[in-house]
Amino acid sequence: MEAQVDTTTNAGQLLAAASGGRRRWGDRIFSNFAVAAAVTILALLAGVAAFLLIQAMPAVTASSSDLPGGKSLIDYIAPLAFGTVLAATIAVALAVPLAVAVALFISHIAPRRLLLVLGYMVDLLAAVPSIVYGLWGIFVLGPAAVGPMEWLEQKLGFIPFFEGPASVTGRTMLVAGLVLTVMILPIVSAVAREVFSQTPRKLQEGALALGATRWEMIRMTVLPFGKSSIISGAMLGLGRALGETMAVTIILSVSGIVTFNLISQANPSTIAANIALDFPESTGLAINTLIASGLVLFAITLVTNLGARAIIARQNIQ
Amino acid sequence: MSPSRWLAIFASLAVLAIGVSACGSSDDSASSSSGSLSGQIAGAGSTAQEAAQEAWIAEFENENSGVTISYDAVGSGGGREQFIAGGVAYAGSDAALEEEEGELKKAADRCSPGKLVEIPAYVSPIAVIYNLEGVESLQLDPETLAKIFNQEITTWDDPAIAKDNPGVELPDTRITPVNRADESGTTENFTDYLSEVVPSIWSYEVSGDWPVKGGEAAQGTSGVVEAVTAGDGAIGYADASQAGELGVATIKVGSQYVEPTPEAAAKILEESPEAKDLAKTPYMFPFELDRKTESQGTYPIVLVSYLIGCTQYGSADEAAIVKGFFNYVISSEGQAIAAENAGSAPLSTSLAKKLQPAVDAIESSS
Numbered sequence: 001m002e003a004q005v006d007t008t009t010n011a012g013q014l015l016a017a018a019s020g021g022r023r024r025w026g027d028r029i030f031s032n033f034a035v036a037a038a039v040t041i042l043a044l045l046a047g048v049a050a051f052l053l054i055q056a057m058p059a060v061t062a063s064s065s066d067l068p069g070g071k072s073l074i075d076y077i078a079p080l081a082f083g084t085v086l087a088a089t090i091a092v093a094l095a096v097p098l099a100v101a102v103a104l105f106i107s108h109i110a111p112r113r114l115l116l117v118l119g120y121m122v123d124l125l126a127a128v129p130s131i132v133y134g135l136w137g138i139f140v141l142g143p144a145a146v147g148p149m150e151w152l153e154q155k156l157g158f159i160p161f162f163e164g165p166a167s168v169t170g171r172t173m174l175v176a177g178l179v180l181t182v183m184i185l186p187i188v189s190a191v192a193r194e195v196f197s198q199t200p201r202k203l204q205e206g207a208l209a210l211g212a213t214r215w216e217m218i219r220m221t222v223l224p225f226g227k228s229s230i231i232s233g234a235m236l237g238l239g240r241a242l243g244e245t246m247a248v249t250i251i252l253s254v255s256g257i258v259t260f261n262l263i264s265q266a267n268p269s270t271i272a273a274n275i276a277l278d279f280p281e282s283t284g285l286a287i288n289t290l291i292a293s294g295l296v297l298f299a300i301t302l303v304t305n306l307g308a309r310a311i312i313a314r315q316n317i318q
Numbered sequence: 319m320s321p322s323r324w325l326a327i328f329a330s331l332a333v334l335a336i337g338v339s340a341c342g343s344s345d346d347s348a349s350s351s352s353g354s355l356s357g358q359i360a361g362a363g364s365t366a367q368e369a370a371q372e373a374w375i376a377e378f379e380n381e382n383s384g385v386t387i388s389y390d391a392v393g394s395g396g397g398r399e400q401f402i403a404g405g406v407a408y409a410g411s412d413a414a415l416e417e418e419e420g421e422l423k424k425a426a427d428r429c430s431p432g433k434l435v436e437i438p439a440y441v442s443p444i445a446v447i448y449n450l451e452g453v454e455s456l457q458l459d460p461e462t463l464a465k466i467f468n469q470e471i472t473t474w475d476d477p478a479i480a481k482d483n484p485g486v487e488l489p490d491t492r493i494t495p496v497n498r499a500d501e502s503g504t505t506e507n508f509t510d511y512l513s514e515v516v517p518s519i520w521s522y523e524v525s526g527d528w529p530v531k532g533g534e535a536a537q538g539t540s541g542v543v544e545a546v547t548a549g550d551g552a553i554g555y556a557d558a559s560q561a562g563e564l565g566v567a568t569i570k571v572g573s574q575y576v577e578p579t580p581e582a583a584a585k586i587l588e589e590s591p592e593a594k595d596l597a598k599t600p601y602m603f604p605f606e607l608d609r610k611t612e613s614q615g616t617y618p619i620v621l622v623s624y625l626i627g628c629t630q631y632g633s634a635d636e637a638a639i640v641k642g643f644f645n646y647v648i649s650s651e652g653q654a655i656a657a658e659n660a661g662s663a664p665l666s667t668s669l670a671k672k673l674q675p676a677v678d679a680i681e682s683s684s
Contacts (some may be wrong), residue, residue, distance in 0.1 A: 048588075139544075142548065165496070168548075168549035168550055169494065169534060169545045169549035171548075222482070249537055253499070253535045253545070255531045255532055255533065255535060257532065266531065277500040277501075277537060278527075280391075280393045280501075281393035281396070281500065282393070283398075285393035
């Protein structure tokens with residue numbers, strides 16, 4: 001950071017000297033402002049981490065009989081962390097193939113007129129507030145999913161995911177995962193689309209000239225070129241899905257258990273939804289426990305993001 | 319970095335801080351009043367009381383244009399905590415102050431040298447709501463109710479349900495019991511009823527968190543109502559006023575099946591003894607709800623929510639407003655407005671008369 005600042009200042013000084021000292025002040029103010037902004041970001045992040053650590057401490061040191069439900073902290077948070085990861089995994093697993101397909105369609109297949117409209121439409125999905133997605137999930141998607149989920153139970157009940165008994169209200173992990181899928185779709189596809197359309201023309205035309213079909217061209221040039229963008233898009237989406245609160249809080253019928261059964265009325269809760277549900281009536285140590293679960297969520301998102309960066313960095317080196 | 323640059327950073331942070339603190343301060347001066355009272359007070363607590371509080375405050379402010387009251391529905395526990403810390407003038411609480419963690423003592427200290435005031439202000443029947451195609455009316459005795467909610471009875475044509483409902487054709491639909499996903503006073507009172515009346519079947523500890531795993535869970539009263547409406551064969555519990563078009567089960571009390579009407583709910587306070595050990599001052603009226611009552615026409619699944627305040631406050635204005643407000647709340651007018659807006663059960667006139675001395679004890683002039 002320091003080195004960069006110094007170069008800009010030096011460049012600014014040169015410019016200032018060239019223009020007779022008039023621009024010097026402007027540059028100074030700008031570089032100081034930029035440094036202040038960077039420092040503030042770091043301080044904020046450190047402050048949030050410190051807040052979580054300090055507030056979570058009483059719950060970590062308390063004996064398990066004093067905690068909500070009389071369980072140990074790990075027993076309290078583990079099912080929540082499981083639910084959080086499960087919901088986010090469903091969302092990413094469904095959203096990534098869909099988002100890549102949408103991105104490819106927009107960048108390489110759609111006719112020019114359709115392209116603009118479709119691009120805007122996908123971006124608009126990102127502008128819908130999460131509470132609206134929640135209401136849509138509970139009033140429209142949930143009830144509509146009851147029939148298909150009963151079908152899944154009957155036909156595919158041997159798979160643990162669809163063991164059932166199917167919920168009669170549709171407020172299940174599968175529906176929550178589907179809503180999260182729609183929510184992260186625009187993020188993943190926007191990132192992928194941007195990079196797909198930057199695939200060097202030379203490569204694409206070369207592949208076509210060698211007799212590749214359009215799909216082969218996409219597979220051999222566009223997808224390899226955009227691989228790291230797909231991963232970083234997926235990670236951005238995963239981050240949003242992990243932290244999503246309102247939609248999950250409204251939709252999911254939570255029961256504090258650990259299960260892979262996606263279509264029953266008893267589902268694991270997620271960390272964010274659990275905080276939203278229990279915070280209003282909590283006092284004292286119960287709040288510290290909720291904040292401790294928040295710390296775990298913070299750690300999960302941090303690790304995912306660092307992992308994504310590591311993958312992307314390795315890709316770029318290759 | 320050079321010192322001047324650090325200086326600039328701190329300067330910009332300082333400007334930020336000043337900006338933020340400027341936003342924080344607000345104009346607290348009371349507007350000119352036409353009523354006798356003026357000033358502002360804050361209350362906090364029970365979410366169950368929220369709708370009633372909004373109605374009371376709106377009406378009270380209407381009559382006393384110089385008064386501003388704000389009620390923050392942070393939850394009962396949070397309300398009691400803020401009251402003890404001196405952050406709010408009064409608290410709304412779904413439970414009476416208890417000895418646990420020195421709460422009663424701390425609350426008494428907060429009011430010292432004045433005394434604690436605790437009056438039941440909001441009584442709401444909790445209805446058992448259900449959605450079962452073709453079944454217009456449903457009668458349940460406490461054992462069956464408990465077995466439905468602890469998932470021992472899983473289909474609607476179970477003999478235990480049939481026994482309570484002679485002549486009713488029950489389908490073999492699976493029962494989906496719906497409970498609150500968030501911690502709530504409604505859950506606490508509902509489970510308290512079950513564990514008081516049928517302890518052999520309902521052996522869970524009473525708390526605001528639903529104890530049975532594997533049921534359908536929904537957020538808030540509206541969430542439970544929505545889930546029951548959506549699912550055929552679903553049954554849940556919610557404030558009676560929110561039941562809407564759903565079927566409401568009648569509950570067996572003594573030899574009768576009783577509907578959750580406001581009158582039947584208000585009657586429980588007349589049947590129930592006061593919890594003398596929790597009444598540390600003559601102005602506290604904590605009730606030990608007699609859920610096991612067999613008295614005719616009494617509905618025992620109710621939520622009773624209290625107002626908690628002091629007989630003395632730092633300023634005479636504050637005390638006068640609390641007194642006026644409490645007085646309004648327990649008046650027949652205040653109770654009627656709560657019944658209209660929140661579906662609560664109005665306090666009986668005899669009980670209101672009994673509570674009056676507690677309100678009168680608040681010293682409005684220092």
